[in-house]
Amino acid sequence: MKQGVIRAMMIVILSFALVLPQVRAAGQEQVIGVYLDGRQIAMESTPYIKDGVTLVPFRPIFEALRLAVSWDKAAQLVTGKNEWSMVALRVGALSAQVNGNSADLQVPAELRNGAVFVPLRFVGEETGNTVRWNASAGRIDIETGHSLKGRLVTPLGKTQARDLQLYRIVQDELVKVAAARTDSNGWYRFDGLIEGEHYSIQGAWPNVTDIESCEFQFRTRGNCSQLISSAPKQAGFRALSPGGNPLVAGQYQVMLLWDNAIMMNGSPKMGGQFFDNLTDGRAYTATVKILDASGNAAYSAPEPFTFTYHRGDYVTHEFRLLKTQEAQASGILVDETGKPIPNMTLSLRKSDGAGQFTQTRTRDDGSFFFGALAMRESYSFTVDLPQKDIPDMSDYAAIPPQPFTYTGTPLDLGKITMGHLQLIGQVKDENGNPIQALMSLRIGKNFGTLIPSTYKNGYYAIGGMKAGQEYSLSAGIPTYRPANANDAEGDRLIFTSSSSTSPKPVTFIYQPGMAPINFSAFFGSRTMKGTVKSVNGQAASGAEVYVDFLDGDTVASTEKITTDMSGRFELSLGIKYRGRIHAASADGDHLSHTYEFNANDARILVPSLILY
Structure with a gap:
């Protein structure tokens, strides 16, 4: 029984030795604790002192300092990283990387008994903290620092x-x-x-x-x-x-x-x-x-x-800025939960479109205001969303223009609600290529104020819908033609298709978390045609037109076409739809600018190719 009691006491003593960090200097018996902001850091391996430098296991000290830990065994490299700091030490090296800068070490990191040990003071101070040695108390204190x-x-x-x-x-x-x-x-x-x-x-x-x-x-x-x-x-x-x-x-x-x-x-x-x-x-x-x-006033230049x-x-x-103007119209921008939305740009225009637009930005509490308004003038403002190639459900949904009339007295516009996206989908052609479609949304059988936003690569996104409400979503396929009636055929690159069929509308009842709604359209064969001109406007006959078709950012294939006597050229695209184009004169002495094109996006306007 006596031996059992002794064995139990030994187990308890060993358990505390594993949990509590201890530093033993060579030839000394003093046990030293390591603390961060008054709380002791538990370590699996016992720290030690070498050449006057305390070395500790890297993982517990990195994690205590809120650094994500990684260990590259092949490179013998330990790294601690978070959103504001990065420290990397290589076993045996007398220099380390700290936030992109090289820093010297008095003692390198070491591999000992299967664990990597790093210099405690170096790691603590290089991450902006204060490290103090209290000899009388037998402890090392790391205090969260306020320095850079x-x-x-x-x-x-x-x-x-x-x-x-x-x-x-x-x-x-x-x-x-x-x-x-x-x-x-x-x-x-x-x-x-x-x-x-x-x-x-x-x-x-x-x-x-x-x-x-x-x-x-x-x-x-x-x-x-x-x-x-x-x-x-x-x-x-x-x-x-x-x-x-x-x-x-x-x-x-x-x-x-x-x-x-x-x-x-x-x-x-x-x-x-x-x-x-x-x-x-x-x-x-x-x-x-x-x-x-x-603040509460607009700056004057x-x-x-x-x-x-x-x-x-x-x-x-x-x-x-010498003077200010009082806010004449103010409001607060919030999301669907009532949370303020800061740092969003708002653009204000007169309702008749006359004059230049002005901009303001929401503050941390979502508030905004407009000044320098004309009495009895009607205005409308929009919230400018960041341009993105691919939408995300965490993004905000576009809202229609917000109209108001200034009567001469301060106007409270109230809370303007801008919710997050609720539905994301994509439109593609019969070959799986994304198409820039014209999207429309009906509420029941009537058009409402919800307008789907369109993005590059055929994506669209919608917000502002109500759960349980019936909607009808349509994807209109563009017809390729000059941008407007004033564009002559020789002024722009033109894409045409032998036929196109828009997909059928989709009727659905909105429920949060519903699956994406994707559309597929039929285009048939597509053709690209345009004109090459000299800088003085003369037709460039015999010019070489080079078309690089892209797969991602890589050139998949290249086509070369020679212009006719009128400087015109025409190319069948087949299933290829995205690339870049430029032209060279017959003698090779003159080149045009290079333009990117997307045959599935009717909004992309490529001018005729001018040789400079």
């Missing part, structure tokens, strides 16, 4: 001290949080960041504009641990709110004009809008157009800025 470490990379690999600025993205403005200066190797560090907050790192305005701005959500998405330096620009502009904070990219557009006629758009970035290819001695006028609104560019100059200017 990164490196500035230049095209030639050269580094120098550069000034950076950290901004917090608050609604439509950039609020400066901190400044930092890179060291001689390009490394930088920012402290005091808040988990979940959106940030932007930029070169210090106005002198450091060659650095590409970078945005991230701290400990949630992205990390900006590597900044890129590119060639310096010739001119840079940014817009400031009335309070002096820079506006975020997408809220404004700067345009340069010269000779009162020609306009060019710069590349918009979070740190401003920048221009190259300016002409020495030319006078330019920079104007800013406000594309969005923020300030006066233009005029300058003359001289070679070697770097021109900068800040447009300070």
Whole structure:
């Protein structure tokens, strides 16, 4: 019985030894615990100290730091990765990869007793945490950090001290949080960041504009641990709110004009809008157009800025928004559950189509507003959905234009509901090729306001339907002809078909989660014909027309046709329907542009081939 008690006590002692992480220095008996934010990390293998560095099993420490673990046995590589951080260590190597940057190790990762051990302090600190050694308590504490470490990379690999600025993205403005200066190797560090907050790192305005701005959500998405330096620009502009904070990219557009006629758009970035290819001695006028609104007021654009560019100059200017206008019409965009939909672009037009449209964007709470409205004028606005090739059930469904009339007093547009997609399908021809069809939906026997959205590759999608309601869905097959009555045959590439048969409508009762409804249509043989002309409009006889038919992104086959005396050509497509086309003159000295075509999409308009 005495031996049984001793055996039971030994089992209990061994069990605790397996669960609690212990670090034993060589020749020492001290047991050291490893903790993350006060909670002890359980480890299957006992950590140890080598050359003054604590090594721990990689899997429990990576998982405690919210890193997904992978082990490449052949490459002897351990990797921890999540949405905002990545660490990779190779067994025996004195360097590691951290968020795309190379970092040196004092002691390499080791394979011991079938487990890979990694340096604890290195992993903890390189993932933005604080690691502390408490000798009296016999423990190592990892505290979730609030810092970001990164490196500035230049095209030639050269580094120098550069000034950076950290901004917090608050609604439509950039609020400066901190400044930092890179060291001689390009490394930088920012402290005091808040988990979940959106940030932007930029070169210090106005002198450091060659650095590409970078945005991230701290400990949630992205990390900006590597900044890129590119060639310096010739001119840079940014817009400031009335309070002096820079506006975020997408809220404004700067345009340069010269000779009162020609306009060019710069590349918009979070740190401003920048221009190259300016002409020495030319006078330019920079104007800013406000594309969005923020808070309870719409920004008004300030006066233009005029300058003359001289070679070697770097021109900068800040447009300070001086005044605001009160919101005249406002509302909230929500989904079918009443949840606000942020960051959606709304386009406003006069109901008669006159004048230019204006845009605004929903805020985090789904609210939006319009200003600068004319009294007793009728308007309508639409919600602009992102362009996609293939729809997904998590996408929002298009809603019809929303009309209103402004009477001179603030107008509450209420809640505008935009639900998710409920039904996705595809239309194909008899050979299985996708077709861009004209989709229509009836509610019972009547047309309603629900309009199916069409996508590339023959997809369509519908939302806004009610469970238990009967619907009838039709797919109209396009007839190939010039885009409108004003298009002459020689102005565009034309697709024709010997015959086409639209599929029969499908009547169904909508139920959530129902199967896709797909359509199949018959086209018959298809023909492509067009004209090749010289740059002065003369018919190019004897020109060679090259047609590459594509299978995915790969050229499956190539056809060559010679134009007749009138510069015309014609090609039977058979079952082939998608590709690219260009022409060359008979002597090979002149080429046309290359155009992509899709014989199943009547909306794609390919012009006649002009030899330049």
